[in-house]
Each structure stands twice: as structure tokens, then as C-alpha cells.
Amino acid sequence: MPKIELSIHGDIHKTVIDNIAIKLTELTRDLLCKKPEVTRIHINRNMDLCYINAITITDESAFDLGIYITKGSCSDAQKQQWIKESHQYLYKILGESMTNTPNYISIHELDANSWGYNGVSQMARMMSKSNQ
Secondary structure: OOEEEEEEOOOOOHHHHHHHHHHHHHHHHHHHOOOHHHOEEEEEEOOOOOEEOOEEOOOOOOEEEEEEEEOOOOOHHHHHHHHHHHHHHHHHHHOHHHHHOOOEEEEEEEOHHHOEEOOEEHHHHHHHHHOO
């Protein structure tokens, strides 16, 4: 049950945004073993007032990518591979000028009892599965 948030600086065409959502879903499924049917992606275009060293970013390839997952559900190797391949993909799609702008990818691990979806925590889901 991952929740992914991507903020992109620049006016990226809807078709490109759709392709990014597809690829991030695939990477998350393949590398982190997460179910696509509960993978939610929120993509925010045109980051306003984003700064590096107190200077406004004008680089169209600037981005911030974050994913929320249940703590302990992925190995360190899986997480590192997801960070690496997500960066490589966004680098390819958004452009090579990314080398001038730091782009951040973060993985937020939440306790199973601290989050869930549709009114059920991940802990409750795990306990329900173990009782079956």
C-alpha cells in the first residue's frame, strides 16, 4: 500500500505525466513488491516558489519524489534499487539538466498501526490475514 508523491517543476505534458505514473507504479510493483491496485500516486506540476541556496529554481527538470510504505515491508537493498531506478527514469524523461539541480527521493516508513487505507490500518490488515 504505497502512497507516492511527485512534485515536478515545469509545465510537463499530460501524456508524459501519465507515462511517469505508469512507470512509477511498475517500479514500485517490481522492486518493492507493492500491489498496483492500492498504489496511489499524486503528481503535482509547476512547483511554485522552490529555492536552492535562496535562489528560485528555473530548471524544468527539478523534482521531489517521496514514497510512503509500511515500516519493515522492504529490505534496504530493495529501497536502494527503487531510489536508483526511479532517479534514472526521471532523469531520462525530464532531461539531463537535472545534473545542475539537486533532486530528492525519499522513502518514508510508517508503523503499521499508524497508517492504512479505507479506514483499516495496515496492522489490522496483517492481523486479519494471520487469523485466516
